[in-house]
Amino acid sequence: MVDTTRAGAPKPAAERVQRPQARTTERREAVLKAALNVFGARGYNKGALVEVAEQAGMTHAGVLHHFGSKEGLLVAMLKYRDGEEVAGIPERAQVEGPAFLQHLVDTVEENTHRRGVVQAYSVLSGESVTDGHPAHDYFQTRTEGLRTKIAGVLGEVSGNTDAQELRDSATSLIAIMDGLQVQWLLDPDAVDMPRIVGRAMDELVERLRAEA
Numbered sequence: 001m002v003d004t005t006r007a008g009a010p011k012p013a014a015e016r017v018q019r020p021q022a023r024t025t026e027r028r029e030a031v032l033k034a035a036l037n038v039f040g041a042r043g044y045n046k047g048a049l050v051e052v053a054e055q056a057g058m059t060h061a062g063v064l065h066h067f068g069s070k071e072g073l074l075v076a077m078l079k080y081r082d083g084e085e086v087a088g089i090p091e092r093a094q095v096e097g098p099a100f101l102q103h104l105v106d107t108v109e110e111n112t113h114r115r116g117v118v119q120a121y122s123v124l125s126g127e128s129v130t131d132g133h134p135a136h137d138y139f140q141t142r143t144e145g146l147r148t149k150i151a152g153v154l155g156e157v158s159g160n161t162d163a164q165e166l167r168d169s170a171t172s173l174i175a176i177m178d179g180l181q182v183q184w185l186l187d188p189d190a191v192d193m194p195r196i197v198g199r200a201m202d203e204l205v206e207r208l209r210a211e212a
Helices: 021-046 050-057 060-069 068-082 099-111 113-127 134-159 163-185 193-209
Strands: none
Touching: 021 050, 021 060, 021 068, 021 113, 021 134, 050 060, 050 068, 060 193, 068 113, 068 134, 099 163, 099 193, 113 163, 134 163, 134 193, 163 193
16 A cells, blocks of 8 residues: 655645646636627627637637637626626625615626626627527526516515516616616716615615505
8 A cells, every 4th residue: 555645655646637627717717808898899799709819818719619609608708797607617606685785786886897897788788689699598587587586675675565566666677777887888977876776776665665
């Protein structure tokens, strides 16, 4: 039997093999960040994988190796933006319950320092309504999931049990947040997104409580 406690003794096989996962994950994250920049500035159709590859410091073939296709990269980039687990990159912690409303306001505040991310979302969500766009299903599923989550939290904090009213209120809040992003991109100094979203949220909760 080999004494693995002696200096220079053979290491277990798992330790002898260099693990490439960390480096691979770093490369993939670099590609996703580059895709946010390129697709945010040029849209999906005009955004070129060659430019994404250049910004990420790799070849066009390298991008395809990690994500398979331009469509695959787009969907992965959107999931990455939303903090979902993708391409070996762990998901960010998700906020649940009443704290989610404040989390939305905090995210809006954070977005005022991430113009490129906001621009990418606004451009691609707008494009996604066109026929055959590869992000259509993603945005549709994302919006429905967000609507359902917000409606549940609004019901929890207001005591209102009218399911349709809660869904309508959630839809209104999403519309306010998305619309404000466009206005803010056009004229950042004229639009205080966190303040407006926070006020709209407070008014919605107050009305739902009054109608409960």
